[in-house]
Amino acid sequence: MTNLPKTPKWAALTEHATEQKNTTLAARFKADDQRFEKFQLNAAGWFLDFSKNHISDETVVKLAELAEAQNVSAKFNAMFEGDVVNPTEGRAALHSALRYQGSDAIKVDGDDVMPGIRSVLDRMAAFANRVRDGEWLGFSGKRITDVVNVGIGGSDLGPLMATEALKPFTHEALNLHFVSNVDGSHMVSTLKKVNPETTLFIVASKTFTTIETLTNATTAKDWFLESKAGEQDVAKHFVALSTNAEKVAAFGIDTNNMFEFWDWVGGRYSLWSAIGMPLMLAIGPDGFTRFLEGAAAMDEHAKNAPVRENMPVTLALLTVWYSNFFGATSHLIAPYDQYLHRFPAYLQQLTMESNGKSVHVDGSSVSVSTGPVVWGEPGTNGQHAYFQLLHQGTHLIPADFILAAESCNPCGNHHELLIANCLAQTEALMQGKSTEDVVEEMRSAGVPNDKIESLKTHRTFAGNRPTNTLLTQRLDAYTLGSLIALYEHKVFAEAAIWDINPFDQWGVELGKQLATTIYNDMQDAVKDGKSVTSHDSSTNGLINRINASRSRLA
Ligand code: F6P
16 A cells, blocks of 8 residues: 655655745746756757746755656556556556557567557558548549548547647648537538548547447448448448457448557557557658657657656656645646647546546555646637636646747747747746836836725736746657657656556546436436436436426427
């Protein structure tokens, strides 16, 4: 049983945090003009400035000691080597093998997984090239113009986020669509935009049992068969990405049209596998290779860099620092890049499905808080929405600002303004503005004294809000790959410190079970003309009210 607060390194950090709270970020910068040089790291095309944090030289040493005491490096090695790091599901977590660029064997249960990975990548590339070159034809002999990915969770968020992020590099004649929600409006509104003769459906599901995906895929197939197409044409318009050949065949997709992956690829870590097909279609096999290379470069860094030079471990330690010693409960992701607009949503699954856990690996209860709530929107939009709370609210919300020096769409002074806004926010969050400065500023602007008195506290900024800035030259396939891998390893390092399993997701099961029960109860009640009484009074009441209003409608 792990009792983190009782461990010497944790106890030392608790004491150290009390001291560190006595100083401000602004004072730290005033006292040390080497702060920026001291607290920065480089890895795989990304530069991290973490100087605007509540840390001293001693903090970095003490946090690194915690990582060492929690065996973070050894746990990384175990993951990269294919050990069973997901004990509750009895699996390895080898997403790093999917992007491995070396020639060594990587073994799971004694078998080298690399030949299988390369063979699927080759098949994916051959298929993607045929679609992109207009050689893969629909049932009426026309080229494919639209691709609809049908999946949810890890089978949707990753490919959707990445194809959005890499829009400037995508094939001009292919439109990518993503349908995930079981809300029929998602599929219906998408089908209105496409033509059955020129549309390819990708049914993406690791298990091929996910109710949302199977329902959406069935609706898509019915729609397709309602056109001039017949059953014999399904093979030209439906492919599957899955680990489950049996279920794929049962659904009616030819397994020759299936691109496989393996149970040691977690859903939220599967973008590098066949699940990346929409991305490969969009940016081409060469672009996809660059994407894998970027991630592989971050893997090498995560594996080899000592703790204090290790970017994902440093980010993880900062999250632990704020979550466990400063009481922070959420973490903001602010990409100053419109193409990264789905990145916070992607990171929500990656982080919260991984580290939203209350028990340690051995099943005992945790005694400290674990994964924070992750949220965000791209800048500068967020500045005109929730930034007020960041600057003057009562919550401590550590934030990651993500920025590229170069724009993919240079245009007037847009990018310079974007950069200036990003840097201004981190400076303002750190420095704040004292009441004295507010008074001085208002006085020099000729504001009358009574107005100054009534407004001065409203216009004061306490500052002292910590941020990280992640900077790259340009967002492209390589740097996107390394950015995603950076966060994957950050999440892993946090889990290693908290001694929790980041690779299972039992917390999603109860809702799935109950949805099936409620679905059946609702149908039965309508059929029998009875009320539902088997749940709590709130759930019964809601079911019966909905059934009554739907029957009135009918
Ligand atoms: O939400 C639970 C979950 O199992 C995720 O982990 C996964 O990414 C998603 O459902 C979709 O699962 P599948 O790819 O098997 O359809």
